[in-house]
Amino acid sequence: MQARKQGNAQGIDVSHWNGVIDWSKVAASGISFAFIKATQNSVDKRFLENVKGAKTAGLLIGAYHYMDDSVSTVDQAKAAAQVFYKAIQVAGGAAIHYGLHGTALKCRQMLQVGHAGTSGSTAMDR
Structure with a gap:
């Protein structure tokens, strides 16, 4: 794992096991993204x-x-993937954000994999 340094994006992985999260404190600490267990x-x-x-x-x-x-x-x-897909829809759906080096294409591919029934799928949103 990379050491924390200014300029690197910093993120966290959260779920119900973390309890109630003070998201304003998280953002103030320099965290810019979160992977959230759906x-x-x-x-x-x-x-x-x-x-x-x-x-x-x-x-x-x-x-x-x-x-x-x-x-x-x-x-x-397939049933697990369907539960994941529905959870993403209830949370507002997935938006594709265009970035450098084909980011949008990579996000789109991940969404297709998630809908097909494989584990570890990610849907990016802001």
Whole structure:
């Protein structure tokens, strides 16, 4: 892992395990983005709260699905991907932000993978 230095983007990974997060303090500490757990067999109980708080604080956000050992068949993986997809829609959908070096294309590809039923998918939004 890179050491923290000024100029590097700094981010965090959060879920319900982190409890209630003071997103204004997170942003004030120099964090610019958060990966927020959306689903793991069901929607994370703080997902929508965390999305709203992070967006209000001006952070970039990404959502992820945590695939665990209870998902062992293709049909279960498709169902898990559908839960993730629906959670993203409820949170406002996914926006593609254009950046350097084909960023938009990479985000679009990740969204397609997430909808197809694989784990570790990310949907970027701001």
